[in-house]
Amino acid sequence: xxxxxxxxxxxxxxxxxxxxxxxxxxxxxxxxxxxxxxxxxxxxxxxxxxxxxxxxxxxxxxxxxxxxxxxxxxxxxxxxxxxxxxxxxxxxxxxxxxxxxxxxxxxxxxxxxxxxxxxxxxxxxxxxxxxxxxxxxxxxxxxxxxxxxxxxxxxxxxxxxxxxxxxxxxxxxxxxxxxxxxxxxxxxxxxxxxxxxxxxxxxxxxxxxxxxxxxxxxxxxxxxxxxxxxxxxxxxxxxxxxxxxxxxxxxxxxxxxxxxxx
Amino acid sequence: xxxxxxxxxxxxxxxxxxxxxxxxxxxxxxxxxxxxxxxxxxxxxxxxxxxxxxxxxxxxxxxxxxxxxxxxxxxxxxxxxxxxxxxxxxxxxxxxxxxxxxxxxxxxxxxxxxxxxxxxxxxxxxxxxxxxxxxxxxxxxxxxxxxxxxxxxxxxxxxxxxxxxxxxxxxxxxxxxxxxxxxxxxxxxxxxxxxxxxxxxxxxxxxxxxxxxxxxxxxxxxxxxxxxxxxxxxxxxxxxxxxxxxxxxxxxxxxxxxxxxxxxxxxxxxxxxxxxxxxxxxxxxxxxxxxxxxxxxxxxxx
Numbered sequence: 184x185x186x187x188x189x190x191x192x193x194x195x196x197x198x199x200x201x202x203x204x205x206x207x208x209x210x211x212x213x214x215x216x217x218x219x220x221x222x223x224x225x226x227x228x229x230x231x232x233x234x235x236x237x238x239x240x241x242x243x244x245x246x247x248x249x250x251x252x253x254x255x256x257x258x259x260x261x262x263x264x265x266x267x268x269x270x271x272x273x274x275x276x277x278x279x280x281x282x283x284x285x286x287x288x289x290x291x292x293x294x295x296x297x298x299x300x301x302x303x304x305x306x307x308x309x310x311x312x313x314x315x316x317x318x319x320x321x322x323x324x325x326x327x328x329x330x331x332x333x334x335x336x337x338x339x340x341x342x343x344x345x346x347x348x349x350x351x352x353x354x355x356x357x358x359x360x361x362x363x364x365x366x367x368x369x370x371x372x373x374x375x376x377x378x379x380x381x382x383x384x385x386x387x388x389x390x391x392x393x394x395x396x397x398x399x400x401x402x403x404x405x406x407x408x409x410x411x412x413x414x415x416x417x418x419x420x421x422x423x424x425x426x427x428x429x430x431x432x433x434x435x436x437x438x439x440x441x442x443x444x445x
Numbered sequence: 446x447x448x449x450x451x452x453x454x455x456x457x458x459x460x461x462x463x464x465x466x467x468x469x470x471x472x473x474x475x476x477x478x479x480x481x482x483x484x485x486x487x488x489x490x491x492x493x494x495x496x497x498x499x500x501x502x503x504x505x506x507x508x509x510x511x512x513x514x515x516x517x518x519x520x521x522x523x524x525x526x527x528x529x530x531x532x533x534x535x536x537x538x539x540x541x542x543x544x545x546x547x548x549x550x551x552x553x554x555x556x557x558x559x560x561x562x563x564x565x566x567x568x569x570x571x572x573x574x575x576x577x578x579x580x581x582x583x584x585x586x587x588x589x590x591x592x593x594x595x596x597x598x599x600x601x602x603x604x605x606x607x608x609x610x611x612x613x614x615x616x617x618x619x620x621x622x623x624x625x626x627x628x629x630x631x632x633x634x635x636x637x638x639x640x641x642x643x644x645x646x647x648x649x650x651x652x653x654x655x656x657x658x659x660x661x662x663x664x665x666x667x668x669x670x671x672x673x674x675x676x677x678x679x680x681x682x683x684x685x686x687x688x689x690x691x692x693x694x695x696x697x698x699x700x701x702x703x704x705x706x707x708x709x710x711x712x713x714x715x716x717x718x719x720x721x722x723x724x725x726x727x728x729x730x731x732x733x734x735x736x737x738x739x740x741x742x743x744x745x746x747x
Binding site: 186187189190193194197198199268269270271272273274275276277278279280442444445 | 499519521523531
């Protein structure tokens with residue numbers, strides 16, 4: 184496993200798309216942070232919000248959502264390139280268990296998630312501070328829920344990596360995999376809302392399916408992370424929903440990767 | 446001699462389609478085993494099962510006397526279908542990846558292997574810009590990382606120019622003779638294979654229909670004489686008397702007599718025929734090669 188990880192890290196750091204994705208992420212973060220702060224500077228009420236600790240970090244938290252799609256793209260390109268270059272054969276013929284080969288890609292994706300989280304924090308804070316001049320001292324102190332928000336964000340980024348790898352291992356072609364990922368993500372974003380409407384309006388039940396879908400949970404974390412204390416019931420829900428999707432996609436991905444021909 | 450690869454009734458089915466059917470083969474240490482078959486005969490599927498890229502539907506594989514294939518596969522180098530490498534990296538970087546994955550040896554082995562496959566001086570040139578021959582040699586070089594005892598090569602000379610074919614052939618001969626590497630090689634280029642391999646297996650419609658050594662091939666492909674005469678009936682009776690041990694066959698619709706199993710000089714027969722007033726138009730010595738033999742075996746099967 185150690186050798187597989189070494190090789191996978193070497194490979195990903197030698198690909199262009201890793202740096203291109205990183206640059207795009209920084210670009211998004213800078214753009215969103217600067218425009219938010221500049222808009223706040225023009226409007227006293229908004230600026231007062233930015234002067235508060237939670238307000239200052241809200242942009243950074245919101246920028247975490249930028250990572251999900253880019254990380255999924257990176258994971259798909261990384262796994263599919265192994266199939267398209269044929270280098271997967273070089274690994275699979277050497278007697279490494281297929282589960283380890285797949286998990287190695289997953290851990291590399293997870294490590295990229297950690298790197299992108301740090302990159303997002305750094306790029307968002309630095310660009311906000313520069314845009315705000317010396318008028319945003321609250322940026323220099325850390326919010327109390329930062330560690331929890333980071334952990335939950337990382338957990339859901341792991342879900343996104345796992346979904347992307349599962350699709351890539353099933354489809355094996357980067358273009359097709361990305362198309363399927365985008366379509367599937369779009370459907371998962373709005374289908375549960377439609378079902379919620381149906382349940383509420385037609386069946387008159389007070390139940391929300393979308394609250395138990397990873398997309399909604401991730402959005403809640405990145406948008407509501409500014410709340411000092413995330414309710415413990417929500418934390419349990421996030422862990423259960425994230426854990427379910429992570430386990431499901433990992434099991435499906437590993438199963439098909441192990442059973443199918445290379 | 447030690448068995449490197451042993452397969453017992455290896456079978457692969459995709460749905461109801463039988464791709465490989467009960468292939469049992471045995472490759473011994475030091476062999477260069479030529480695996481011959483038409484397109485779609487089941488060569489690559491067999492190779493993929495041996496290498497662990499495809500799971501057999503039934504049957505057993507034993508590598509280096511062990512059924513624990515993970516252990517055995519560490520000692521196997523493969524080039525399957527096409528050489529596989531990261532195209533935007535140099536030859537050395539690609540070798541480095543394979544070295545990192547497998548080798549417990551010193552890093553110097555990378556440069557030694559690059560020298561062995563003739564790619565030491567390519568510098569930082571990206572692998573995607575290599576010629577086909579260089580790509581094949583890089584593929585073989587990567588397969589050699591980890592000091593394998595057994596090389597499995599699927600069509601390693603496909604698409605190469607004559608010079609490239611000679612380079613790959615001499616590299617493989619060198620690996621076999623000087624490093625003791627056992628080689629399992631499939632190819633469509635049968636004349637090329639006949640210069641390299643010392644044992645052969647023919648696969649057709651998923652079944653291994655024949656297995657033979659180079660000496661067995663020579664026995665099966667013995668040369669014969671084709672004698673073209675003006676009077677075949679008289680020539681046949683004269684030759685029957687003159688060489689009673691030989692087998693004579695009249696090629697239908699021609700004036701040619703095939704003489705099999707005659708050990709003497711062809712001139713002797715010409716002389717005997719001339720003395721009997723039979724005009725000899727030509728005498729040619731024909732040899733059946735691997736290609737002819739393959740066609741006769743596979744043709745018969747079909």
